[in-house]
Each structure stands twice: as C-alpha cells, then as structure tokens.
Amino acid sequence: MENSEKPPINPYLAVILSVGAISFGSIFTRLASAPPLVIAFYRMGFTLLIIAPFALSRSGRAELRRVAGRDLVAALTAGLFLALHFWSWITSLEYTSIASSTVLVTMQPLFVVTLGFLFLKEKFGPKTLTGAALALTGSVLVGMGDFRIGGEALLGDILAFSGAFFIAFYFLLGRNLRGKLSLFPYVFLVYGTAAAFLLVFTLCARIPLYPYPPLDWLWFLALAVIPTIGGHTVSNWALRYVKTMVVSVSILGEPVGASILAYLIFGEIPGSLQLLGGLVIISGIYLFLATARDEEARK
Template sequence: MKTGVNGLKNENTVINPYLGVILAVIAVSFSSIFTKLVSAPPLAIAFYRLSFAVLILAPLALNAAGRAEYAGISRRDLVLAVVSGVFLALHFVVWITSLNYTSVASSTVLVTLQALFVVAGSFFFFKEKISQKGLAGIALTLTGSVLIGINDFKIGGEALWGDLLAFSGAFFVAVYFLIGRSLRTRLSLFPYVFLVYGASSIFLLLFNIATATPLHPYPRLDWVWFFLLALVPTILGHTVFNWALRYVKTAVVSVSILGEPVGATILAYFIFREIPGLLQLIGGVTIILGLYTFITCYSVREGQN
C-alpha cells in the first residue's frame, strides 16, 4: 500500500501514476479526431460518448463491492457527483461545438487552458502549492499552447466564436476536475466515474430533447466512432485521469492535459492533412519541455518522500 497526496491509503497499483497520466494524454488526443469524423450533431456526439462509457463501465461499477459502496455514499457526495457530471456535460457540449467553427489545434489549445483554473482552484480550496520549478514548467507549457493556436487567434468571425466556446469548455472541465479531486478521496474509481458519467449522460439526453436534436438515424460508421469516443478518450483518457487524482496532485493531471494539442495536431496531420506551421512545431516542443519540467518536479519529490 502507498499513501497518496490526500494522506489516504491507496490501493496497490502496478502502474506508475505519472506513466498513467502520460498514457491518458495520448488517449484524449484522439478525441478531436474521432469527433471530426462523426456526421452527427455535437449534442448527440456528447450524449453517445458518455452513454456508451456508462454501459462499458457498468459491470465494473455495479459489482458487489460497487453496490456496497453506493449503499454507504453520503447525500453530499452524491450531489457533488451529479454536479460534476453536469459540468462535464457542459464541457463536452461547448468543446465539440467549437470544432465546427475553428481548427483542431486552436480548439484543443484553448480548452486545455483549464490548467490555469485548476491550479488556482487547487491552491484556494486544497492548499496545493506549486514550486518555482513547477511554475516555470507551467509557463513553458502555456507558452507552447499559445504558439500552437496563435494563427487562429488572428482570424475573426466563426473562428473567434469557436475559440470562445473552447475557452468556456476550459472552465467547465476545471470544475469537473476540482470536484473529482475532492470526491476521489472518499470514493473508489469505478463507482465514482460511473456516477459522474451517468449524471452527465442524463443531462445530455435532456439537452438533446430540449433542443430537438435527433438521436437517430445515423450512418453505421458513426456508431463505431461513438464507441471509440467512449473507449479511448473517455475511459482510457478521462477515467485514467480520475484514477490518478488519488495518487498525484490535481495540478499534475490538469497541466499534463496541455500535452493534448501536441498529440491532436500530429494525428490531424496524418488523418486530415492539417499541416502544422513553424509556430505550431515550436509550440509543440515547448509544451513537451514544459511538461517534462513540471512532472519531473513532482515525480522526483514524491519519489524522495
């Protein structure tokens, strides 16, 4: 057993939490790619992404241990899980919509600026402090993010609207992670994410109905993308991030997500032939250097502890 950042005894893990975070970043990099390949409207994409994730996780969350944990959950934690799910739903709605107005690079960069909100929230609510080396890593990473998306920031009209949507998605997902930081000190992984994804999918269903968004029929290939969105960026991405919240500081998870634009831009080049410019290449290298500086700052310190 090992003691996590919250002072709790964590379950045994054979995976280094920092390696898990890196693998999760790779997984979420596929999110914008799969989304662009779907012909369904944004609200329907978000709904099926979370709903399929709930179905996949059901056997793991509703086993005997999971049911016992649900029986003892407090009303406060249940409400917090629902609120977290609502903010996750809002994040998906505005971010997916932004991809219809701006590029993969710009949208991904802006939404991953959630790290700023999370770092501030972690300090005020959880007293998690960032070292000078950690702040330098954050500064490098944010600089790289700006370099990647700077070309789109000069374009008005629809691209600007898409950028604003993506930025609002940054705030929503930050709230989701901050609530998760609190709940993961008391709830196991699968019962927690099952509650959050379930609440999120219900909210998205109601939103689809309220906006008269069609939930069918869609081409057969769309259903493949729905499933892959649930499996790769949601379960292998978001769920692993939530798993890591019990082992590392919230800032480590949120700042690491800033690596998503690098992966998304590389994938967009091979799949959509979206060729990155010189600034995007420099930005990608800067992000990697910043993430290395930030993560090693914490991994070395915790290893010594």
C-alpha cells in the same frame, strides 16, 4: 484510502498515456457527422454501458449506496460540469480548427492552479511552476499560428475556452471525491450524471437521437473506448495519487497529439509556431512532472 497505498502502476506514466488517448477525441469527433450534443451523449452513454459491469459489482453497489449528502451533490455537480465541457468543446470543433480548439480547451491549468490553491490548498515549488508556465507558453505558441479572429472561428474559440473552465471544475471536484470513492463507482456516478444532462440538453434542443450513418456509431464507440475510458478514466484513476494540477498540466500535451493526428488524417498542416510550441509543451510537461514527482517523494 487508496492514496495511502502503493499504486499498481506509476501514476505519472498513466497520466502521460491518458493524454495520448485523449488526443484522439477531436479526431473521432470531427469524423462523425452527427450534431455535437448527440456525439457527446452517445460518447458518455456507450462509456456508461462499458463500465457498468465493473461499477455495479457487489462491492461497487455497496459503495454507491453509501454515497450521500455533500459527496453526492459534488458528484452530480462534477457530472454537470463534464456534460457542459463536452457540449462546449465538441461544438467548438464545428467552427474552428482542431489545433485552436484543443489549445484553448487545454488552457484549464489557468483555472486549476488558482482554484486548487484556494480550495484544495495544493502548492508547488518554483521549479515545478516553471514547468507549468513553460507548457502553457507552448500552448499559446501552438494557437498563435492558427487562431482566426472574427465570425464563426471566434465563436468556436469562445466555446473551447469555456470547455476549459468547465473541465477545471470537474477535475477539482474529482480530486476530492477520488479520495473517498474507488474508480468505477466514481466514474459511473459522474459519467451517468453527464449522460443524463446531455440527454436532457439534446431533447430540449429537439435534436433527433437517430438515425445516423453506420460509421457514426463506430466513432461514438471509439470515443467511449479510447479518449473517455483510456483517457479521462485513467486520469480519474491518477487523481487519487497525484495533485489535480499534475493531470491538468499534462493534458496540455493534447494539442501536440491532436495536431499530429489532424495532419495525418485531415491534412491540417501545422505551421512553424505550432511545431515550436509543441516542443515547448513537451519540455514544460517533462519539467513539471519530473519536479512534481520529486516534490511528492520528499514528503
């Protein structure tokens, strides 16, 4: 198993870099004019095409052929949850602000810490959990200055929070599978399943797959390369070396990066609570990652 070997790079650093890449997801999505399901489908479709040569190498094909039974069901289920996550979260950006959407969708540690303890027996010390709670508190502060109750904004908030539930299950299933599969065969199987489900959802909704403006295709490709391969795929790599909650809590940094980018690109000005919350999130993530790494080193 790969997690018994020394990783080629520090997995905690990789997680931090992946969060920076994921922060671009809401920006590229907002810039595209296509419907949410179409954006989600092409995001996964382009990603699948890019990673296919690596996943379908001789060793990759052999590994994929060996996947069967419970592991195959788990991988397909992870793909379904990833498809539901992208559908609900991308749709939420049509109804609420980037800050609100990213804050709510990154609340998945609420689900991960509970489900990880129940199903994967993942445990953390008090100091580590304090860091997680601090980061979570910062997320609430970021959102408090932006949440708008009622009408379309409330629907957007509900969709974003649903996305947090779906991504939590995706990460938990991935933590177990990444101990058995190498990176590219795993993500090829999961991303392929997600793309297939998103295609079915799109066709059932009678949404056309084309034509769309040339710039939209650029944003589809950017979504595949930066937040999906540079973000989600790197996070999947790290799952073999770190606990699910390490990745989950680190992603609480996404609202900070997304809010900064939203200000620079769309002029969405963060309020004082959002700025304070950003500092609290960064402090909490630093405390969490530092203590989690020390706990792993002592084992």
